[in-house]
Amino acid sequence: MTESVSVEDRGFTLGDGVFDTALALGGTVFARGRHVERLLAACDAIGIAVERAGIEAAIEAALTPAPSILRTTVTRGTAARGLWPASVGAPTVVVTAAPWSPALLGQKVRLVTASGRRNDLSPTATLKAIGYLDAILAAREAAQAGADDALLLNTRGRVACTTIANVFAVIGGRLVTPGLAEGCLPGIVRGLVCEIAPELGLAVEERPLAPAELGGAEAVFLSNSVRFLRPATALDGTPLADGSALIGTLMDELGRRVAAECRVALTPH
Structure with missing residues (x-):
């Protein structure tokens, strides 16, 4: 090193x-x-x-x-x-x-839509490149608005990701998440959720996701490798549906996988 x-x-x-x-x-x-x-x-x-x-x-x-x-x-x-x-x-x-700290697990998140756009046409859109200024400026917008994170739309006005996480929505009983062509990162926990959900009887659909669909979703949550799953409770000041039961089920399965691999319980404080 x-x-x-x-x-x-x-x-x-x-x-x-x-x-x-x-x-x-x-x-x-x-x-x-x-x-x-x-x-x-x-x-x-x-x-x-x-x-x-x-x-x-x-x-x-x-x-x-x-x-x-x-x-x-x-x-x-x-x-x-x-x-x-x-x-x-x-x-x-x-x-x-x-x-x-396990206190990072399960924290609810209020979102605002960033004014900038994520360039889904860039060759680095699906890479964790160290040039993070677009996300930093979006995070500043969220902080100034009193929110916890910013929703990033792509050049076509569709959901890409947030500044630090992938986005999932339950729509019509299916788990929907933007595909990589929408400009999101191939998150590790994103991939695990896409594997786990069908095992729990929840079909996964990777497709373009319009921001308006989040308002009518049965649940909206974020995923990343540090916080795992976070329920989104509001977007631009409008409340989102409470999907805590489903998120809890997915977290339980993720916790089992963590315990099997790391021999440590993944328990929020």
Whole structure:
């Protein structure tokens, strides 16, 4: 793992890199294989040649028994000036750990629609690229409006994601979530929910989702790897349906998977 980052690192100067955020409990990263595979795929997509062994070693070095949020960042490293350099050195790999609390689980979220748009046509739309300014500005809008997160629409005015999460809605008894072509990230917990729901008798439909559909949905919730599932209670000041029963059922199954892999109970405080 890199102990320091050069001021000439392309991640610092140009945002030339990708990252992953995962939850570690009891010294084990939940869904570790999925996280590493997604990070490697993102590196490959932007042409960063990084070895899996290096990423795995950096993760191991950062693990402790304490519940932690692990962020793994990979950049192109240092190079001569220029947007596409003739040659580069070794990629930079940094893993940091921050404390995690079960109090983050199940927190309700009030949404506002961001004024900006997520560029679903960008080649980085489905990558966790380190250039996060669009999401940062949307998060500022949410904070200024007294909300908890911002809903990001794509260039066609359809639901993409929020600043930090994937979006799900129960509509007509089906679990609907935007497909990756809508500009959302292939979230790890998103993928798990799409696998778990049919096992619970709930059909999953990946399709374009209009913002107006959220108002009439039987439930709206968000997913990510740190907070797992969060019920959305309002959008732009209008209340959304209470889907706590369904969300609780999905969380119970996610909790069973966490316990099986990490040997730690996933229990909100």
